[in-house]
Amino acid sequence: MGRSGRSRKAGGFGGLGATWSKLTGRGTGSYIALDVGSSSVKLLEVRGPGGSPEIVRAGMAPVPEGALQNNTVQDVVAVSEVIRRLVDGLGVTARQVVTAVPGPSVIIKKARLALRPDEDLETLLMIEAANFIPENIENVSLDYQVLSHEETEAEVLLVAVRKDILSGFTMAIADAGLEPAIVDVDYFALENMYELNYDCGADDVVALINVGSRYSSINIVKGGVSTTTGDVQAGGGEITDTLVSSLGLSYDDAEQAQSGASLGTEMDAKVRLVLERGVAELADAINQSLRFLWRTASDEPLHAVLVTGGGARVPGLLESLSTRLEAPVEMANPFGRVQISRSLDAVALEEMAPSLGVAVGLGTRRPGDA
Numbered sequence: 184m185g186r187s188g189r190s191r192k193a194g195g196f197g198g199l200g201a202t203w204s205k206l207t208g209r210g211t212g213s214y215i216a217l218d219v220g221s222s223s224v225k226l227l228e229v230r231g232p233g234g235s236p237e238i239v240r241a242g243m244a245p246v247p248e249g250a251l252q253n254n255t256v257q258d259v260v261a262v263s264e265v266i267r268r269l270v271d272g273l274g275v276t277a278r279q280v281v282t283a284v285p286g287p288s289v290i291i292k293k294a295r296l297a298l299r300p301d302e303d304l305e306t307l308l309m310i311e312a313a314n315f316i317p318e319n320i321e322n323v324s325l326d327y328q329v330l331s332h333e334e335t336e337a338e339v340l341l342v343a344v345r346k347d348i349l350s351g352f353t354m355a356i357a358d359a360g361l362e363p364a365i366v367d368v369d370y371f372a373l374e375n376m377y378e379l380n381y382d383c384g385a386d387d388v389v390a391l392i393n394v395g396s397r398y399s400s401i402n403i404v405k406g407g408v409s410t411t412t413g414d415v416q417a418g419g420g421e422i423t424d425t426l427v428s429s430l431g432l433s434y435d436d437a438e439q440a441q442s443g444a445s446l447g448t449e450m451d452a453k454v455r456l457v458l459e460r461g462v463a464e465l466a467d468a469i470n471q472s473l474r475f476l477w478r479t480a481s482d483e484p485l486h487a488v489l490v491t492g493g494g495a496r497v498p499g500l501l502e503s504l505s506t507r508l509e510a511p512v513e514m515a516n517p518f519g520r521v522q523i524s525r526s527l528d529a530v531a532l533e534e535m536a537p538s539l540g541v542a543v544g545l546g547t548r549r550p551g552d553a
């Protein structure tokens with residue numbers, strides 16, 4: 184699964200024992216990296232090996248309000264229609280999809296298991312998983328990553344997602360005429376994006392943050408390996424909502440205003456006040472969760488804070504975070520070491536870059552990779 188860090192190991196939700204080996208397309212075909220959010224769907228068509236993907240198509244499309252709520256696809260038909268139109272509009276030829284479920288929808292647990300000689304770890308996991316996952320095991324899909332495996336003991340990272348949440352995403356993809364090949368988690372996709380584009384010193388503590396519309400994911404990485412993940416139930420969407428409710432703006436006008444467009448001198452002054460307050464609240468919430476996760480992970484200072492997600496573009500957010508965290512905060516560049524096809528509009532891609540962090544991370548995954 185995506186937590187695998189450096190080697191970008193294979194996996195995905197499919198139940199213990201499920202393998203992706205039956206899926207074809209090892210390394211050289213083209214794939215769709217699809218980040219389905221409550222505000223927009225982000226799509227990349229990538230080709231080449233996962234360790235050095237080339238982007239051949241890229242695009243985003245808005246998701247109707249309410250089609251995705253509480254980390255769940257509420258309206259499969261509407262979401263699949265958005266995906267289908269995006270795929271058709273971009274002329275995407277790949278069919279296999281790598282996607283992610285939202286971080287808040289998964290349960291992640293580290294499990295230490297005592298092994299008897301010759302005991303098979305996977306069989307043991309199938310028996311023991313129920314002790315670690317606070318959900319009826321029948322209702323979840325499990326994935327795992329072996330962190331250490333010795334003769335008498337193994338440490339495993341268990342990841343579980345409710346089957347109904349998972350199926351909302353996979354059904355929307357299948358209904359769009361595509362094949363859901365790997366389902367990752369957005370935290371881990373972010374980590375793969377980082378690993379692809381950045382060098383991390385052995386002791387460096389780096390915070391990766393994806394600020395979405397309704398929630399923000401945090402992944403604390405030490406020496407290039409994820410130590411803790413968490414999320415904040417807040418994103419850029421709340422600020423848009425407040426612009427609508429407190430200033431009586433239409434949703435479209437509020438979005439425009441939030442991205443810096445002028446609505447006239449008088450309104451701009453009011454917008455500025457709402458934005459300042461919204462940004463302060465969002466930065467406070469992220470700061471609080473991030474400090475907790477970081478302090479759980481390490482005593483070292485934060486070496487860097489890299490931010491992605493549409494919400495990262497709200498004016499003033501990065502500066503507010505930097506002041507609170509007393510650390511350098513910058514927008515991540517998801518394309519630093521990514522090849523871009525010459526047929527792509529570089530300016531349009533650059534414009535979308537902050538929103539494509541998770542999608543680039545997904546673009547490093549390949550069905551059947553080891």
Ligand SMILES: Nc1ncnc2c1ncn2[C@@H]1O[C@H](COP(=O)(O)OP(=O)(O)OP(=O)(O)O)[C@@H](O)[C@H]1O
Binds near residue numbers: 498
């Ligand atoms: N140029 C911009 N300026 C300010 N805010 C922006 C800009 N572009 C997008 N946003 C904000 O970013 C948010 C959308 O970000 P993103 O696309 O990452 O969310 P999402 O993945 O659809 O949602 P989620 O992950 O929460 O389900 C919206 O709240 C939007 O207002």
Ligand SMILES: [Mg+2]
Binds near residue numbers: 218219220221395396
């Ligand atoms: Mg998102």
